[in-house]
Amino acid sequence: MATSSTSIGIAQVPVSCYFCKGQDIKWTCVDCNVRMCNSCKATVHQGLQCSKDHDVISIQDISQSPQGSQAVTTVVISSVFNSYTTTLPAVHTLLCSDDDSLHFIYNGQKPDKLQFMKGKLLKSSIKILFMLKRIICDIAINKNDEILFIERHDHKIQKISIVAEIKTVLDTSQMTLMAIHVNKDNEVIVGIREQGPPFPVQDFSVRQVIILGSDYKRKVTLEFDKKGNKLFSYVFRIRTDSKNVVYVVDHSQYNGRIVAVDRNGRLKFTYGGKKDLGIFQPTGITITLSDNIVVADLSNYALHVINSKGDLLGLQFIFKDLGIIDPYSVCFNTEGYLLIGCGKSENENYGKIHVVKMIDSLT
Template sequence: MLFLQRKNIKWKCEDCNIRMCNSCKVTVHQGLQSVQEHNVVSIQDIRNSSQGSEEVTSAVISSVFNSYTTTVPAVHTLLCLDDDLVYFTYCRVPSEENQFVKGKLLKSSIKILQTRKTNIFDIAINKDGEILFIDHNTNKIQILSSADEVKTGLDLSPMRPLAIHVNKDNEVIVGLREQGPPHPAKDFSVRQVIIFGSDYQRKATLEFDKKGNKLFSYAGRIRTDSRNVVYVIDRFDSDMNGRIVAVDRNGRLKFTYDGQTDIVTFQPVGITITPSDNIVVSDRGNDALHVMNSKGDLLGLQFIFKDLGIYYPYSLCFDSEGYLLIGCGKGKNEDCGKMFVVKMVDSPI
């Protein structure tokens, strides 16, 4: 009988850390209101993932498809749309070079379509094709329409918005902090990630874990996967040393990733999610890319300067064909930052 019970075990709840047969999953576990958001996975998927992990190598990029010289010293944020349209920004505070640029990627160059002199911290795009952005000079989420008209979507005063992202459900997710010095975060500091609906009505606030500890120090960048798990680049200081914090929309901490033990500093500055829900992070301090799965397990680590001549990686995004775009800072004897188009090892092209 014990053998038969084990043979019928088909599911595991990763939050409860229990294994279940079909009957227990349906009649017992799913009947509890408190576990409706828990992550239940099939045992077969776990086995397949385990077998596949043995073949993981340190390679992240299989080839460099193209490279472009931009018009800014560094590509701090980057969005890629259909038809090879890109939006990118450079923002240093204070700086007269700060720009928000719209361009089109051609075979050998970027055609600049529009340039704005403005201090934009972060950018995102909603399902209507509107660009949402956070300006350093205001506490507002502003919207750039397809007709190039700017309007205010949400005034977050007195809080200061830091990062913005739009998920697959068109929800707007914003990282916030209180007024005053950004670092270090103190006991009285308010460091939040807030989920708004597309109508900008607040739906959830992420600030503390289940033990009452602060989840974030400074939410520098935000992304979500297909299950709307929230991944945050959490910065500790002005040098951008930090970690990755993964949390579900109910405030349950999934994992934190602090880099590797043989790396002295970990400076995560860019983040994107693959179609298979792997997390890709650019590490400026080591000129490296880190790739991990949704459990926080490292799948690949590549020092891209040493291997490919790509340095100062700041921003990441995927284009419509599955290529990874890397926005970078300028190197020695260069006037402007670059943008690289690369093919990932696991990229579904």
Template sequence: MKDGEILLKELGGNTIQLLSLSGEVKTVLDTFQMRPLAIHVNKDNEVIVGMREQGPPFPVQDFSVRQLIIFGSGYQRKVTLEFDKGGNKLFSNANRIRTDSRNVVYVIDRFDNANHVIVGMREQGPPFPVQDFSVRQLIIFGSGYQRKVTLKFDKGGNKLFSNANRIRTDSRNVLYVIDRFDNANHGRIVAVDINGCLNLTYDGPKDLGTFQPEGITITPSDNIVVADFYNKALHVINSKGDFLGLLFIFKDLDINYPSILCFDTEGYLSIGCCRGENEGFGKIHFVKILDSLM
């Protein structure tokens, strides 16, 4: 906190305590029937707490209460974040909280007890061309970083991936992968479930020609937004692979060379660009996506 004091909670406890510079500890919040998960103090000295109901955290049920609560001065409840505009839970288990200079809240949201880590891997050496002996896979690691699932071939024995470069998951734990074909970063989107079943592939509209997917993110309704570096555009498809929209952000918004995508909790899309037009430095742009595409 701004005056050097520290907020803390006991593991499994219901209270948040304040440790002063003199070493005094006092309770400042009692969450009663709720369990505090994470604590963060923003630049305005507001306290943000991730909370859930008592009991096992998973699976998340319809009656489960998963919230972020922002407390103002005197630890008075100021804002409760629980549902998106569509009435869906924003969080499963808000485990870590951070804010940026604009007080945008970033949350590590866990969806099961496994805390799965998903890693795209390949053999040592040049990535291309992909040979019959090339090993291209996604590995899902469970608790203790033990290998749980390896995704390498489809049901026909064909390689699922050439070079898995970016990975995202939706609310059903379907994996969406930017899969690159060559050193020029041409590629496609591959969606697979954790059993290795191929859900869809997306190569961009046929009349567009070159497709260089660089960034990918998932909306709250499980639509997929892809940054196309070559065309300076955003593609939007749904979880069935249906094409929903194409926005040429260079023409419409003067945004060049999109590389990284991420949604914040307010629904704004952050677009990280490696450089601007005739500029040698990167930029981050914040835009609002149409509600119909979210």
């Protein structure tokens, strides 16, 4: 029996502008997942209040970028500029202010060493300008150069004025504060949870990141993604980039990750470390001028650098390469140097602060 086959042709429909349905597509919005022409990008998309911080890239850039072939460099630090020995067993949090004053804390298990210090880096030593003996778990600096801090297992935000006066500026009542940060717009961002043991995280557990105005009034609450899942388990550190995307060092009972979420509650990505490393224990985080994220990984004595899409750009094992041990905290000074706050080595009594230069392609 003779048989015949029929070929069915499927017409290809050209992609059109989401707004005007024209064919001259030039741009795509990563956040909205829409494509648009030049005119609609300028007159429609940019006019939407909800899209002012969205990531818009050209179609040409997409076509020229190799998919899934992001090279990961094994060199993050190009040189070690200087190293300083502190008078604390470890530098658990580290911040630089605009005048290059250094703020750092130790909140470990030695009660006689629990301190917050403010100082200046000299040629071969740290000049201490102010110290406070409190069990402080995190600090931030506002636009008035005032220091905000929270104590361990406490529910108050306290402020140290420029004349060293301390007062409470916010009481979160029955909730426990975990982390604090001030963004470029002088908004105060905190992580909170319910009182009691932090783990396991239950359905009724409250794990929030709250964005407050400079007047400490609540503006935004981040807790769930668009599917109703909890965004965070234990908010350990918070940082923001130039678009005010929130990056959270989030800890669980067994591992850690970086959670990136915009202020509308849209989850941008999660980063759980390189899969072949095993345990990923992020402790310190800071943001470069180009919005790359630098993460100190305590369990692997490493620095991870990821971009604003969550792609790994660089991974260096700084103990193996540079002898830098126990990296707890990181920050940039005004000259662009990366500062790494560390614990003490086996034969030493005090933690160190290393001043290093990152390679230009990652900054």
